Amino acid sequence: xxxxxxxxxxxxxxxxxxxxxxxxxxxxxxxxxxxxxxxxxxxxxxxxxxxxxxxxxxxxxxxxxxxxxxxxxxxxxxxxxxxxxxxxxxxxxxxxxxxxxxxxxxxxxxxxxxxxxxxxxxxxxxxxxxxxxxxxxxxxxxxxxxxxxxxxxxxxxxxxxxxxxxxxxxxxxxxxxxxxxxxxxxxxxxxxxxxxxxxxxxxxxxxxxxxxxxxxxxxxxxxxxxxxxxxxxxxxxxxxxxxxxxxxxxxxxxxxxxxxxxxxxxxxxxxxxxxxxxxxxxxxxxxxxxxxxxxxxxxxxxxxxxxxxxxxxxxxxxxxxxxxxxxxxxxxxxxxxxxxxxxxxxxxxxxxxxxxxxxxxxxxxxxxxxxxxxxxxxxxxxxxxxxxxxxxxxxxxxxxxxxxxxxxxxxxxxxxxx
Ligand code: MN
Numbered sequence: 001x002x003x004x005x006x007x008x009x010x011x012x013x014x015x016x017x018x019x020x021x022x023x024x025x026x027x028x029x030x031x032x033x034x035x036x037x038x039x040x041x042x043x044x045x046x047x048x049x050x051x052x053x054x055x056x057x058x059x060x061x062x063x064x065x066x067x068x069x070x071x072x073x074x075x076x077x078x079x080x081x082x083x084x085x086x087x088x089x090x091x092x093x094x095x096x097x098x099x100x101x102x103x104x105x106x107x108x109x110x111x112x113x114x115x116x117x118x119x120x121x122x123x124x125x126x127x128x129x130x131x132x133x134x135x136x137x138x139x140x141x142x143x144x145x146x147x148x149x150x151x152x153x154x155x156x157x158x159x160x161x162x163x164x165x166x167x168x169x170x171x172x173x174x175x176x177x178x179x180x181x182x183x184x185x186x187x188x189x190x191x192x193x194x195x196x197x198x199x200x201x202x203x204x205x206x207x208x209x210x211x212x213x214x215x216x217x218x219x220x221x222x223x224x225x226x227x228x229x230x231x232x233x234x235x236x237x238x239x240x241x242x243x244x245x246x247x248x249x250x251x252x253x254x255x256x257x258x259x260x261x262x263x264x265x266x267x268x269x270x271x272x273x274x275x276x277x278x279x280x281x282x283x284x285x286x287x288x289x290x291x292x293x294x295x296x297x298x299x300x301x302x303x304x305x306x307x308x309x310x311x312x313x314x315x316x317x318x319x320x321x322x323x324x325x326x327x328x329x330x331x332x333x334x335x336x337x338x339x340x341x342x343x344x345x346x347x348x349x350x351x352x353x354x355x356x357x358x359x360x361x362x363x364x365x366x367x368x369x370x371x372x373x374x375x376x377x378x379x380x381x382x383x384x385x386x387x388x389x390x391x392x393x394x395x396x397x398x399x400x401x402x403x404x405x406x407x408x409x410x411x412x413x414x415x416x417x418x
């Protein structure tokens with residue numbers, strides 16, 4: 001598969017006034033002065049300066065867009081998120097205001113700025129919530145057993161990852177070294193990973209914190225989660241396979257996790273909300289999104305996000321996020337049900353997004369059946385990633401009036417082991 005099935009939409013189609021994702025950037029003349037930007041087409045609006053020029057925000061919101069990161073905005077809570085977004089929307093939809101910010105030089109070409117990690121990542125958690133992915137992986141690793149573990153349909157499985165190695169899109173990824181046990185060998189060896197992989201995922205960014213000891217129910221999702229972004233959970237499969245029993249992923253994943261430079265507010269994705277797949281097992285009350293009242297505020301907590309995975313510019317997969325079994329609201333409820341508190345900047349990822357079809361698989365482990373069936377393209381033949389390979393995730397979601405909401409891309413190139 002090498003051609004997209006439809007005409008490529010433009011940046012203006014994907015990043016119009018109904019989208020307005022937030023990022024943080026610097027310019028070459030002020031590399032030490034990060035500023036909050038809002039993306040419009042292939043330009044970035046200097047949000048703090050625009051708010052000042054147009055007198056968009058009053059107390060208590062006034063300082064939220066002049067900070068060097070999104071942290072204060074994330075912490076400000078849902079009513080403030082709505083006010084700030086509505087104010088920024090007027091700046092880009094009202095012709096007079098748009099003319100003023102344009103004349104003031106506050107709309108910069110994206111190509112002329114450097115994007116930064118937009119918020120301070122507090123804790124990082126990664127889930128495992130695609131039934132298709134978990135089933136495929138189960139069949140590869142436990143061919144004689146049940147593909148899903150007995151707990152899989154009862155709780156969203158996850159692990160705590162490494163927040164300090166979350167990097168912004170474009171950051172090179174150095175091939176990690178580690179222990180692996182070659183097939184048939186008795187003893188492990190040390191060296192650069194030979195089975196470096198991607199995981200196409202969606203990350204959710206927590207804004208409003210919670211108190212230690214208090215669980216956040218599913219219907220608290222929109223009050224606590226600010227937005228989402230594409231995320232690539234780079235994975236050294238050889239290291240992972242040797243180390244993961246019995247405590248789960250560790251060094252096979254902690255070397256780097258890439259996130260998009262743009263955080264899309266949940267408010268921009270109302271049209272993309274969708275019901276998750278049918279529940280085939282009864283759920284405990286704190287996770288039961290089929291109970292009366294559980295979907296009073298909309299169709300459900302699934303999101304219809306169409307993800308595209310490119311290897312060196314060529315499409316290798318198109319995973320559908322709508323197929324995810326566990327929703328972000330259930331993941332949030334589960335990760336706090338023991339009283340663990342949320343902090344502003346907590347990031348939790350969906351797990352590899354895979355759909356039921358062969359071209360909908362979100363990692364090379366599945367696409368190549370653990371290296372048995374290489375994929376081919378203009379890049380040649382691949383089982384796992386080679387040095388110099390570049391992987392890019394993009395996505396779009398249905399928006400108002402039949403339009404599209406683009407998610408900021410996440411890209412990274414593999415550099416040789418140091
Ligand atoms: Mn993952």
